Amino acid sequence: MRRNRNMPIVALLSVFLLVFLLVIAFRHIKIYIVFSSGIGPFIMVSLIILLIVFVFFKGR
Incomplete structure (x- = not known):
């Protein structure tokens, strides 16, 4: 398995x-x-999660 x-x-x-x-x-x-809390934190959290998923699958 590749790292x-x-x-x-x-x-x-x-x-x-x-x-x-x-x-x-x-x-x-x-x-x-x-x-x-407004909508700002939810947008920030969703962008960070999308970035994590993108970087994870890009490295595969």
């Missing part, structure tokens, strides 16, 4: 995503989190 050469980038982006989600959660946790 994915982009795994360090995927790991770094995954760690960045986890830190980003934790910061957003600590700053915006309320009862109505969907209404209080």
